[in-house]
Amino acid sequence: MQRAIYQQHKVKNSLQSLLLIICLGGLCAWLAWFLGGLPMAVAMALVIVISYQINPVASPEWAMRLFRARRLAPSQAPDLYRLMSQLTQRAGLEQVPAIYYLPSDVMNAFTTGDRNNAAIAVSDGLLRRMQWRELAGVLAHELMHVVNQDTRLMAFADLTSRITGLLSLIGQLLLLINLPLMLFGQTTLPWMPILVLLVAPTLSALAQLALSRSREYEADLGAAKLTGDPMGLASALNRLEPPRHRLLERLLHPGPRIPDPSLLRTHPPTDERVARLMALTHRDVAISDRVITTQDIRALLALNPYRPRWHRNGMWY
Numbered sequence: 001m002q003r004a005i006y007q008q009h010k011v012k013n014s015l016q017s018l019l020l021i022i023c024l025g026g027l028c029a030w031l032a033w034f035l036g037g038l039p040m041a042v043a044m045a046l047v048i049v050i051s052y053q054i055n056p057v058a059s060p061e062w063a064m065r066l067f068r069a070r071r072l073a074p075s076q077a078p079d080l081y082r083l084m085s086q087l088t089q090r091a092g093l094e095q096v097p098a099i100y101y102l103p104s105d106v107m108n109a110f111t112t113g114d115r116n117n118a119a120i121a122v123s124d125g126l127l128r129r130m131q132w133r134e135l136a137g138v139l140a141h142e143l144m145h146v147v148n149q150d151t152r153l154m155a156f157a158d159l160t161s162r163i164t165g166l167l168s169l170i171g172q173l174l175l176l177i178n179l180p181l182m183l184f185g186q187t188t189l190p191w192m193p194i195l196v197l198l199v200a201p202t203l204s205a206l207a208q209l210a211l212s213r214s215r216e217y218e219a220d221l222g223a224a225k226l227t228g229d230p231m232g233l234a235s236a237l238n239r240l241e242p243p244r245h246r247l248l249e250r251l252l253h254p255g256p257r258i259p260d261p262s263l264l265r266t267h268p269p270t271d272e273r274v275a276r277l278m279a280l281t282h283r284d285v286a287i288s289d290r291v292i293t294t295q296d297i298r299a300l301l302a303l304n305p306y307r308p309r310w311h312r313n314g315m316w317y
Helices: 003-054 060-066 078-091 124-129 132-147 150-177 179-183 191-227 230-240 247-252 270-280 298-302
Strands: 098-102 109-113 118-123
Touching (some): 003 150, 003 191, 060 109, 060 118, 118 124, 124 132, 132 150, 150 179, 150 191, 191 270
Parallel strands (some): 098 118
Antiparallel strands (some): 109 118
């Protein structure tokens, strides 16, 4: 792995995340100061800190129940748990995350919980279509979200966004109350802070999305280091990328498809993620540095009665 490029991406991701966190907290503090002065700004800062500390992380078991995911015992998926144990040891974590089977034909994986109680869900479609090398990259990516405490970080971003939206709403109500006085010229308000007040929720949401993209880059970087095989995760990302021109889309809309705006995405573009991973590859990577497992999981899938079924509402469950 190219260590210089790795360190460069590491520093860049950390600075981006720090800058976005400062922007989220600074915007919230500025709104509080604009509405109530320094005392309100200090009070909002204390509310954010206290709420972040006492805010309980959602139980992984309850989160998995929402998706009808079923926990796999180590005896049911020994290869997956052996791989997860190896990745956990490399990551320096004490507790191996629980693995859940998600009955969905869509290739997907996600993480919930914290360092002491984490869970990783893998879908039926992911298990059936991914090669073991690719699956190792996906699991390492999800594990890095636990290592980097991205769950708590995004919870902080969500908390500041909610408080920003609340302060913006209060400011808009005060603006409506003072509107008659403004029309009769009895009071004047600075228009630039008012404009910021109106667009503050949008700015906070965009910063939150940018922070999510930054954390995805960081998880990719950590996964490549854990497995020693950036190509495995790059191949998995290419598999996860949906076809750009489906048959039905070409029939109903033959013209070129308008891409999703990058500012409104929770994940970075796949091409950019793959390019970053490709930059980390090195021809002289030692085989011993990679996560190697020869077993497959066909027996688990063949004996699993909890296969995904199609529901009339159009969802797999």
